[in-house]
Amino acid sequence: MGTFAKYLYKEEGGKGKKKRVIIVNQGNKKTCETDHRINLAPVTVLLSIQEKVAVNFVSMLKSQRWITVVIQTLGSTEKGTFVRKYFSECSIPSKASSPTGRSSDIRLDGKTVLLTGGNTGIGKETARDLAKRGARIIIACRDMEKGTAAVKELVEDSGNESIIVKKLDLADTKSIREFAAQINDGEEQINILINNAGVMMCPYSKTADGFEMQFGVNHLGHFLLTYLLLDLVKRSSPARIINVSSTAHKMGSINFKDLNSEQSYSSIKAYGQSKLANILFTKELAKKLEGTGVTVYSLHPGAVRTELGRHLNVVIRASFKLFHFFTKSPTEGAQTSIYCAVAPELETKTGQYYSDCAQVDCSRAASNEETAKKLWDVSCKMVGIDWQ
Numbered sequence: 001m002g003t004f005a006k007y008l009y010k011e012e013g014g015k016g017k018k019k020r021v022i023i024v025n026q027g028n029k030k031t032c033e034t035d036h037r038i039n040l041a042p043v044t045v046l047l048s049i050q051e052k053v054a055v056n057f058v059s060m061l062k063s064q065r066w067i068t069v070v071i072q073t074l075g076s077t078e079k080g081t082f083v084r085k086y087f088s089e090c091s092i093p094s095k096a097s098s099p100t101g102r103s104s105d106i107r108l109d110g111k112t113v114l115l116t117g118g119n120t121g122i123g124k125e126t127a128r129d130l131a132k133r134g135a136r137i138i139i140a141c142r143d144m145e146k147g148t149a150a151v152k153e154l155v156e157d158s159g160n161e162s163i164i165v166k167k168l169d170l171a172d173t174k175s176i177r178e179f180a181a182q183i184n185d186g187e188e189q190i191n192i193l194i195n196n197a198g199v200m201m202c203p204y205s206k207t208a209d210g211f212e213m214q215f216g217v218n219h220l221g222h223f224l225l226t227y228l229l230l231d232l233v234k235r236s237s238p239a240r241i242i243n244v245s246s247t248a249h250k251m252g253s254i255n256f257k258d259l260n261s262e263q264s265y266s267s268i269k270a271y272g273q274s275k276l277a278n279i280l281f282t283k284e285l286a287k288k289l290e291g292t293g294v295t296v297y298s299l300h301p302g303a304v305r306t307e308l309g310r311h312l313n314v315v316i317r318a319s320f321k322l323f324h325f326f327t328k329s330p331t332e333g334a335q336t337s338i339y340c341a342v343a344p345e346l347e348t349k350t351g352q353y354y355s356d357c358a359q360v361d362c363s364r365a366a367s368n369e370e371t372a373k374k375l376w377d378v379s380c381k382m383v384g385i386d387w388q
């Protein structure tokens with residue numbers, strides 16, 4: 001371990017401290033690592049400066065509880081520091097190398113997790129982690145072939161045989177109702193519901209019920225699913241509902257005059273609208289569920305290398321590939337979902353928005369209670385339910 005690494009380990013790391021440090025890539029190999037919490041800070045600062053300068057810099061930052069320091073003595077630039085910070089809001093070192101391979105040792109034996117879009121990307125990595133904690137996992141996905149392959153992989157990797165797949169197409173309310181009926185009939189409990197599935201910036205298309213695809217799948221589909229499963233979730237309390245949103249909510253507004261983008265369609269605005277809807281839904285649901293033992297969270301997973309970008313044009317995809325070090329792996333991208341699912345300190349929190357395993361502010365539009373109420377009522381009408 002280099003001098004600087006030792007200094008940081010002594011000063012910032014060690015068990016029982018709140019501020020933690022991970023040191024990676026020093027001399028191109030991992031040199032030391034503190035416990036799991038090191039990965040839970042909201043911002044990573046990348047230093048590629050001389051040790052002496054870095055020590056002073058870190059001393060200066062000591063009062064900031066939110067700083068985690070990643071030292072990469074090779075292959076980083078100062079520009080990278082800023083781009084990384086603003087682009088992905090953090091790049092968290094992979095936990096695959098941590099002693100447990102997981103973000104904490106909390107067990108979920110005897111608990112059931114239902115997760116949408118668990119066959120790939122962030123959802124699959126979230127499922128993998130929660131399976132290793134002993135939970136029964138229900139992966140809800142639209143493509144049974146992909147889902148079955150994911151289950152096989154997850155069972156082999158986790159040694160947990162209690163992982164099943166069920167068909168759910170969020171672009172079809174009939175499929176959502178059939179799925180929910182099966183779950184309500186066959187499952188005794190749902191302790192953690194993770195509304196993770198999503199589609200981003202697709203060409204204009206509509207769901208089976210005539211909703212714009214992104215609003216329909218990302219928001220309305222999960223809205224209806226949650227409604228249909230809520231009694232079971234309530235009976236399973238303490239329980240958690242997690243809505244995977246995005247920082248892209250900041251680019252959106254709820255266009256009540258044209259929710260289905262029939263008059264004009266911007267794929268990015270429609271994605272932003274759907275992710276904003278995820279947060280507004282979270283806030284309103286949290287209020288309605290006060291006192292029930294069911295808590296609700298929304299989150300941004302970071303910029304994660306997954307199939308979500310399949311509709312992005314080649315130039316953007318190429319840029320993402322080129323600057324892949326500014327983005328997260330799916331394992332890293334799953335950490336905030338896992339945090340919201342298991343962190344004991346969140347037991348008493350509800351309705352908030354998280355990023356990099358910490359509560360952060362969402363946009364002003366996402367905090368507007370009137371919009372949240374209006375969206376709730378309109379969503380009820382659109383999917384044909386009465387949810388007070």
Ligand SMILES: NC(=O)C1=CN([C@@H]2O[C@H](COP(=O)(O)OP(=O)(O)OC[C@H]3O[C@@H](n4cnc5c(N)ncnc54)[C@H](OP(=O)(O)O)[C@@H]3O)[C@@H](O)[C@H]2O)C=CC1
Nearest residue numbers: 117121122142169170171196197198246303304306307308
């Ligand atoms: N990747 C990123 O950088 C970011 C992701 N997010 C959010 O994270 C979540 C997970 O995305 P990510 O893992 O990246 O993306 P992926 O595209 O890798 O995974 C999305 C999952 O959603 C499923 N899905 C899509 N449409 C439907 C549908 N109609 N019915 C059922 N399932 C469906 C996909 O199924 P199939 O495999 O069949 O297509 C897939 O399992 C999304 O909500 C996304 O908005 C937020 C911010 C950034």
Ligand SMILES: CC1=C(/C=C/C(C)=C/C=C/C(C)=C/C=O)C(C)(C)CCC1
Nearest residue numbers: 246248303305306308309310317320321
């Ligand atoms: C499709 C694709 C890629 C990019 C996916 C990306 C970059 C998704 C980003 C999504 C974001 C930022 C969503 C925000 O809500 C890679 C990894 C380049 C590899 C090639 C295929």
